[in-house]
Amino acid sequence: MTYETIMAGFGGQGLLFSGKVLAHAALIENKELSWLPSYGPEMRGGTCNCSVIVSDEPVGSPIIAHPNVLMVMNEPSLDKFEDTVAPGGTIFVDSALIGRKVRRTDVEVVYIPATQMAKDMEALSLANMIILGAIVEKLRCVNPDTIETALRETISARKASLLDLNLKAVAAGRAFIRG
């Protein structure tokens, strides 16, 4: 199975980082993978996305034309990527930030008010990790427990104090899926 994931939203929401954690988890599980960021003059506040491929087969192109997993954290990103999602794919929508519903009927949609949940946890910047937790719990593209190890190994020394909060955010996303 090949999971082609696009994570998209505003710069500053931690999309590149959540992609990196997912990629690192795949590495730990000895899966094939690639991680490709959008890079441009825009940083905080601009649109931003990354493409992560996790597969049992060697990865061909790291560029994803038709993601089967889409995580969106702002409406422009949903507008941009909704039509590209492969039929049968799954879209994870931060419903605290995106007012509209997904129009496609041939995909599965998970509405998760991640930014509100993060606010309630007093961890506003960790909505990305909440959705990541939801993705791995729902799709098992990597073992959800591996995300914890990946986080420990990926988080920078400067932000080490935030590790526990990150772990809590992932757990909250997983719990949301389990219901």
Next chain:
Amino acid sequence: MADKVLMKGNEAIAEAAIIAGCRHYFGYPITPQTEVAAYMAKKMPKIGGVFLQAESEIAAINMVYGVSSAGKRVMTSSASPGISLKGEGLSYLAGSDLPALVVNVQRGGPGLGGIQPSQSDYFQATKGGGHGDYHLIVLTPSSVQEMADLTSLAFDLADKYRMPSMLLADGTMGQMMEPVVLPEDTVDPETIPATKPWATTGTQMKRAHNIVNSLYLKPDELEKTNYERFERYAKLEKEECRWEEYLMDDAEVCVVSVGITARVAKNAIVAARKEGIKVGMIRPITLYPFPKEPLAKAASKVKSFLTVELNMGQMNEDVKLAINCSKPVNMCNRVGGMIPSADEVLAAIRKEAK
């Protein structure tokens, strides 16, 4: 086997260079290669190396000239407009027969262009860039693993043939992360200068002075240096071509592509094979020397060639030369930082197969 690590392509270059014994890095920031400099800035001071952000690209390449003269392994990196500025220095390095690594993580051009991936410095890298009759060894990676492996190879070949080598990557290769197994650390940087009898390492009053220079005012002497250099190029062309063949055994269409477009093309080839189209790929790894032989061999079997590239047809010309225009050489390309999708390449392959 060593552990796999997850790295950006640009970081893989920097780490592989350090492993290859490079302890001197001179550069100037420019997207999309800045991570090379950032990595060196962090790492070099910790291992007794030199990281220096020069006042300009021109200054950086001339610092490279100095360190290389002293026999040490040295590098600089930049992206397209910055490489143009280094043109003079590249010619001087070649004219003085100095080994060095110059990395170009290409962005769209010409001019300041943009910062998205491109392969439009192909001519500049393979046909000159600076003045005079000279070549660079040009290696082009198609994965983060190759960013590391070809960095090691670039240093080895540069030393072996006494010429500057260029790692010619596109922006995607620099920015993406993939698992990579780093080369084994077997080089002692301190012992390298002693292997270079021409280097200005100090005479200890025991030998005549070594002089590193590219100025020869007597034409017969200058001619001799040119001839001698081209003898080395001939040997390089004979012995150091590298390429990868993919599904070429029964291929009727031969895709030729490098870097990120070779990755996209691979996806398209897999899709085309499912439709019963007999298509394969030759992926050059060395651009100079260009792998003419496998292309010429393929020309006797395939109906046509299709280059997939991020420029207006620069490598396309070399394929035509390699096969003496004996078969059609068509093209699927995008420029300016755009990358053809696998669907676009597949459509082009279908057209070839008709």
